Amino acid sequence: MECELCRGAGGTLLWQDGYCRVVAVDEPGLPGFLRVVLQRHVREMTDLDEAGRARFMGVVFAVEAHARRSLQPDKMNLASLGNLTPHLHWHVIPRWRDDRHFPGPVWAVPRHEGPVPAARIEAARRMAETLPAALAACAQGAEP
Amino acid sequence: MECELCRGAGGTLLWQDGYCRVVAVDEPGLPGFLRVVLQRHVREMTDLDEAGRARFMGVVFAVEAHARRSLQPDKMNLASLGNLTPHLHWHVIPRWRDDRHFPGPVWAVPRHEGPVPAARIEAARRMAETLPAALAACAQGAEP
Numbered sequence: 001m002e003c004e005l006c007r008g009a010g011g012t013l014l015w016q017d018g019y020c021r022v023v024a025v026d027e028p029g030l031p032g033f034l035r036v037v038l039q040r041h042v043r044e045m046t047d048l049d050e051a052g053r054a055r056f057m058g059v060v061f062a063v064e065a066h067a068r069r070s071l072q073p074d075k076m077n078l079a080s081l082g083n084l085t086p087h088l089h090w091h092v093i094p095r096w097r098d099d100r101h102f103p104g105p106v107w108a109v110p111r112h113e114g115p116v117p118a119a120r121i122e123a124a125r126r127m128a129e130t131l132p133a134a135l136a137a138c139a140q141g142a143e144p
Numbered sequence: 145m146e147c148e149l150c151r152g153a154g155g156t157l158l159w160q161d162g163y164c165r166v167v168a169v170d171e172p173g174l175p176g177f178l179r180v181v182l183q184r185h186v187r188e189m190t191d192l193d194e195a196g197r198a199r200f201m202g203v204v205f206a207v208e209a210h211a212r213r214s215l216q217p218d219k220m221n222l223a224s225l226g227n228l229t230p231h232l233h234w235h236v237i238p239r240w241r242d243d244r245h246f247p248g249p250v251w252a253v254p255r256h257e258g259p260v261p262a263a264r265i266e267a268a269r270r271m272a273e274t275l276p277a278a279l280a281a282c283a284q285g286a287e288p
Contacts, residue, residue, distance in 0.1 A: 083219050
């Protein structure tokens with residue numbers, strides 16, 4: 001298949017059910033960057049029915065809540081773009097005032113230099129470990 | 145007030161109810177760029193309760209559906225960032241393969257040159273005109 005999110009997980013698989021999965025994105029400058037990926041190849045949120053949208057966003061917001069509890073970031077960023085890979089996936093990105101792109105979006109040119117605090121990398125590792133338990137209430141079968 | 149989305153509409157006001165508003169963003173290279181802005185100053189989606197999130201996303205998806213019907217873009221982009229203005233607002237951005245940033249996010253460096261097709265600008269103008277009727281079913285009072 002041509003779509004990379006049909007062919008592979010799209011990151012380190014942390015959790016999944018029949019409808020969507022959560023993967024960790026390997027971006028060393030942005031610890032805690034996760035993606036929520038629909039298991040099926042669907043292009044736009046408005047191609048899902050209302051129940052499907054609600055279920056997908058329920059997982060996105062559960063991931064945001066877990067990231068906030070685990071990391072206490074300065075801001076959360078959420079985005080569904082998919083221009084290169086038109087297979088629904090949400091970027092869930094914890095942001096800090098000292099991260100390389102802040103206050104710009106992570107896709108804009110970097111504004112700062114400097115290492116990521118070790119404590120933040122460790123907290124992101126723990127967040128990934130505890131994510132399955134935090135999302136247990138979201139797990140359902142394939143249909144919304 | 146310090147927050148620009150508490151102080152002003154944040155764009156050309158197209159529609160509002162007691163909970164949120166839709167404004168047109170003046171970005172000449174990106175016709176049809178809209179924002180859905182919460183009327184209250186709230187920082188994160190997970191600071192809203194479940195009913196509030198569902199109501200807000202209901203308007204975001206109604207705007208996306210109207211933009212797709214009106215403009216037939218190649219892709220829709222949705223994002224809630226708020227690093228500079230931490231007052232909940234969703235960017236709803238129709239994208240075309242020939243737009244200046246495609247396939248990058250609109251916040252990345254431009255990749256193309258060239259004028260925006262006149263027909264697209266006209267379609268975006270009509271989309272803004274017809275948005276209130278398209279969102280009539282979303283209108284409610286202040287509480288979710």
